[in-house]
Amino acid sequence: MDLRxxxxxxLYRQLADGLANEIRRGRLLPGTLLPGARGLAVEFGVxxxxxxxxxxxxxxxxxxxxxxxxxxxxxxxxxxxxxxQAEIEQHQLAARVTDAVVTAGPSLRLDDGLPDPRLSPLDxxxxxxxxxxxxxxxxxxxxxxxRGDSALRDVLSxxxxxxxxxxxxxxxxxxxxxxxxxxxxxxRTLVPDGAFVAVENPGYESAWNAFSLAGAQIVxxxxxxxxxxxxxxxxxxxxxxxxxxxTTPHHQYPTTVSLSRDRRVELLKLARDHxxxxxxxxxxxxxxxxxxxxxxxxxxDEFERVVYxxxxxxxxxxxxxxxxxxxxxxxxxxxxxxxxxxxxxxxPALERAVAYLIEDGELxxxxxxxxxxxxxxxxxxxxxxxxxxxxxxxxxxxxPQTGLAVWVRARSSVDMTAWSARARxxxxxxVPGDRHxxxxxxxxAFRAGYASLNPAELERALxxxxxxxxx
Numbered sequence: 001m002d003l004r005x006x007x008x009x010x011l012y013r014q015l016a017d018g019l020a021n022e023i024r025r026g027r028l029l030p031g032t033l034l035p036g037a038r039g040l041a042v043e044f045g046v047x048x049x050x051x052x053x054x055x056x057x058x059x060x061x062x063x064x065x066x067x068x069x070x071x072x073x074x075x076x077x078x079x080x081x082x083x084x085q086a087e088i089e090q091h092q093l094a095a096r097v098t099d100a101v102v103t104a105g106p107s108l109r110l111d112d113g114l115p116d117p118r119l120s121p122l123d124x125x126x127x128x129x130x131x132x133x134x135x136x137x138x139x140x141x142x143x144x145x146x147r148g149d150s151a152l153r154d155v156l157s158x159x160x161x162x163x164x165x166x167x168x169x170x171x172x173x174x175x176x177x178x179x180x181x182x183x184x185x186x187x188r189t190l191v192p193d194g195a196f197v198a199v200e201n202p203g204y205e206s207a208w209n210a211f212s213l214a215g216a217q218i219v220x221x222x223x224x225x226x227x228x229x230x231x232x233x234x235x236x237x238x239x240x241x242x243x244x245x246x247t248t249p250h251h252q253y254p255t256t257v258s259l260s261r262d263r264r265v266e267l268l269k270l271a272r273d274h275x276x277x278x279x280x281x282x283x284x285x286x287x288x289x290x291x292x293x294x295x296x297x298x299x300x301d302e303f304e305r306v307v308y309x310x311x312x313x314x315x316x317x318x319x320x321x322x323x324x325x326x327x328x329x330x331x332x333x334x335x336x337x338x339x340x341x342x343x344x345x346x347x348p349a350l351e352r353a354v355a356y357l358i359e360d361g362e363l364x365x366x367x368x369x370x371x372x373x374x375x376x377x378x379x380x381x382x383x384x385x386x387x388x389x390x391x392x393x394x395x396x397x398x399x400p401q402t403g404l405a406v407w408v409r410a411r412s413s414v415d416m417t418a419w420s421a422r423a424r425x426x427x428x429x430x431v432p433g434d435r436h437x438x439x440x441x442x443x444x445a446f447r448a449g450y451a452s453l454n455p456a457e458l459e460r461a462l463x464x465x466x467x468x469x470x471x
């Protein structure tokens with residue numbers, strides 16, 4: 001086992017991962033007594049402190065057990081039969097999933113703002129998932145809490161408190177199969193049948209569909225360079241009773257603008273004065289490129305009138321259907337009752353696996369690494385747009401300080417649907433902006449996701465976009 005001193009992975013993690021691999025391959029059998037910390041330190045050329053940290057990590061993960069005055073043993077009861085082959089199949093499956101996501105549809109796609117699954121820690125997730133299945137199997141794998149796995153609710157609560165300035169507890173967390181389920185449950189829980197929900201326009205059509213399916217009526221509120229128009233929202237409030245307002249204040253979908261500070265204050269005041277709930281969708285807040293990202297509305301409200309919704313799909317991969325809603329305890333309890341009628345519980349193994357990734361810092365390390373990669377891809381894309389004479393003639397944009405996409409606006413009237421069709425014929429797919437507007441009104445803009453394409457792919461996408469431009 002070789003330990004790399006020049007790696008970003010700490011030595012104790014490298015040692016722990018290496019020993020775990022030896023167990024999985026059957027080279028270290030259940031019940032095997034390991035040499036003492038001094039002997040291991042000499043064998044691997046590290047300090048005893050590194051060895052102790054690695055053994056503590058393996059004990060915490062269930063690979064080993066420590067017995068006072070006897071030493072550290074490989075844990076018994078591990079599912080070793082056929083384990084090496086199962087690991088190979090897991091890696092092959094992860095590769096097939098990645099390839100399917102990247103190569104589906106046209107050869108290149110400026111998508112909605114998806115992450116690059118090639119960067120995702122799928123191997124770590126696969127290992128954590130196996131660990132979770134093993135541990136949960138020993139507990140019986142029965143029906144659990146409809147709010148989700150208690151371990152993930154606990155670590156997630158701490159995670160968002162530190163990362164996003166919230167004041168959450170595990171009892172304020174409900175895990176869901178993606179943010180779409182969280183939106184539906186929130187609407188079914190807090191919005192009476194036939195009541196009105198105000199949404200941003202342009203905005204997130206999938207959210208509109210979730211509210212409509214839950215029985216709500218949709219009110220569309222204009223968006224400008226400061227986010228949702230509070231003046232227009234006030235007009236709507238004067239015309240009808242609105243039960244909830246759905247917003248993406250961190251960076252508005254699809255335009256990427258942030259809700260201004262003054263409008264944040266006004267929106268929270270309106271919620272109190274007009275007795276409505278704010279549904280805050282913080283859909284990819286992990287990816288910010290400024291030094292001080294704005295805090296969520298929920299951080300100022302402390303769950304009095306704000307329901308906070310997030311997802312792991314942008315942090316891990318779109319196929320990882322794991323989201324959450326956070327609200328005051330009474331709301332979570334009601335939402336859990338609604339959820340149990342649809343789905344008695346989520347995916348306990350996946351939830352526990354993600355908890356492991358957060359606990360050992362794997363998810364945080366991936367987030368930091370991916371943020372740097374995506375910042376470079378953002379720069380490459382917007383610089384390419386500005387540098388290409390044909391594209392610079394047609395388009396303008398604002399540099400996004402967060403998220404995984406750019407809202408590209410045409411300088412003059414142009415048929416983006418026809419442009420999209422020409423580009424698709426050349427092997428480039430993008431969605432015209434009218435997809436995000438109520439009624440499909442033609443919009444001379446489109447949302448361009450840059451994160452899922454590497455620099456060479458971005459360069460080719462820009463070339464195809466220019467080649468398909470109107471003559």
